[in-house]
Amino acid sequence: MGGMNGIESCCGATAIIVAGLVSLLLINGATSLKNLKIIAPERVRVGDSALLTCSYDLEDAQLYTIKWYFEDEEFFRYVPKKDPPHVTFPVRSIQVNVSGSNAQDVTLLGLRRDHSGRYKCEVSEDQPRYDTKLQEADVLVVDVPELEPRIAVDKQRLADGDTLRANCTSGASRPAANITWNVNGKPLNGSRMKFSVSSHVMQIISDDRQRSRSILRLDTSNLFRDNRIHLRCFAEISPVYKGSASLEIIQDGPSVASPHSHREYTKNR
Numbered sequence: 693m694g695g696m697n698g699i700e701s702c703c704g705a706t707a708i709i710v711a712g713l714v715s716l717l718l719i720n721g722a723t724s725l726k727n728l729k730i731i732a733p734e735r736v737r738v739g740d741s742a743l744l745t746c747s748y749d750l751e752d753a754q755l756y757t758i759k760w761y762f763e764d765e766e767f768f769r770y771v772p773k774k775d776p777p778h779v780t781f782p783v784r785s786i787q788v789n790v791s792g793s794n795a796q797d798v799t800l801l802g803l804r805r806d807h808s809g810r811y812k813c814e815v816s817e818d819q820p821r822y823d824t825k826l827q828e829a830d831v832l833v834v835d836v837p838e839l840e841p842r843i844a845v846d847k848q849r850l851a852d853g854d855t856l857r858a859n860c861t862s863g864a865s866r867p868a869a870n871i872t873w874n875v876n877g878k879p880l881n882g883s884r885m886k887f888s889v890s891s892h893v894m895q896i897i898s899d900d901r902q903r904s905r906s907i908l909r910l911d912t913s914n915l916f917r918d919n920r921i922h923l924r925c926f927a928e929i930s931p932v933y934k935g936s937a938s939l940e941i942i943q944d945g946p947s948v949a950s951p952h953s954h955r956e957y958t959k960n961r
């Protein structure tokens with residue numbers, strides 16, 4: 693007690709400032725609704741379901757309601773005091789799995805490409821404060837390629853030191869896939885190989901999907917292993933799709949005409 697008195701007598705001005713700050717905080721609506729965060733997958737495949745989570749900290753307050761919006765239209769509401777606690781609203785045929793949804797989560801089923809867009813959760817605490825906060829996240833519903841990528845080469849038999857020309861073309865998707873190359877199982881690496889890569893995106897005429905093509909030119913010097921170069925390309929829409937194709941380039945003497953190229957496709961998922 694003596695110590696407290698000491699502080700009071702020596703720091704009266706500080707105490708007044710502290711009291712002033714506290715009342716300022718109260719006027720600004722000191723809130724028990726804190727740390728509101730939305731967790732949603734950035735990309736989902738067409739037809740898949742998605743779990744959207746809104747996490748928050750209510751301290752000693754109660755939840756009044758959590759509302760979910762797609763592009764500013766409410767499609768799901770959860771009110772713990774009601775029975776049943778959940779209400780769904782028809783918004784662009786969004787399907788909610790009600791048994792997979794609660795005071796934090798909403799599970800969407802059978803996503804369509806027109807369900808790409810901005811999702812929001814709005815959390816309101818109960819009386820007396822009814823404080824309300826909102827968070828948002830973008831979800832892209834991805835049309836993955838139906839076809840695996842393909843590698844095409846002008847010549848499959850080359851001499852050491854010849855330039856390999858290869859194209860890798862992905863199946864149509866939205867958004868366009870990213871294409872990368874592996875040579876003998878390793879990514880292209882400028883400190884060990886001489887190469888150039890150019891990337892192109894080709895619009896599909898009939899819809900809004902796109903194909904990607906990557907054109908590789910690679911100096912084959914010192915790259916043959918057991919008379920082979922193993923070439924692979926990956927088409928990726930991270931994290932929902934990865935496909936690949938591979939091809940063996942065969943070492944040959946100079947100026948040997950190429951047979952038809954052999955192709956091999958590999959499905960990763």
Ligand SMILES: *[C@@H]1O[C@H](CO)[C@@H](O)[C@H](O)[C@H]1NC(C)=O
Pocket residue numbers: 741789790791792799801
């Ligand atoms: C809905 O969610 C429940 C609980 O998580 C789950 O058991 C059920 O399989 C889901 N239904 C569909 C159609 O996914």
Ligand SMILES: *[C@@H]1O[C@H](CO)[C@@H](O)[C@H](O)[C@H]1NC(C)=O
Pocket residue numbers: 844845846857858859907
């Ligand atoms: C690779 O693509 C380019 C540009 O589209 C084309 O001119 C070339 O013929 C293609 N090469 C092969 C081997 O398909």
Ligand SMILES: *[C@@H]1O[C@H](CO)[C@@H](O)[C@H](O)[C@H]1NC(C)=O
Pocket residue numbers: 879881882883884
């Ligand atoms: C490229 O190759 C060099 C030499 O082998 C290696 O040190 C480096 O880590 C490689 N870089 C990448 C990105 O793989």
Ligand SMILES: *[C@@H]1O[C@H](CO)[C@@H](O)[C@H](O)[C@H]1NC(C)=O
Pocket residue numbers: 867868869870928929930
């Ligand atoms: C392609 O790669 C870039 C850079 O890593 C990344 O930002 C982008 O999201 C990727 N696109 C796809 C479709 O995966």
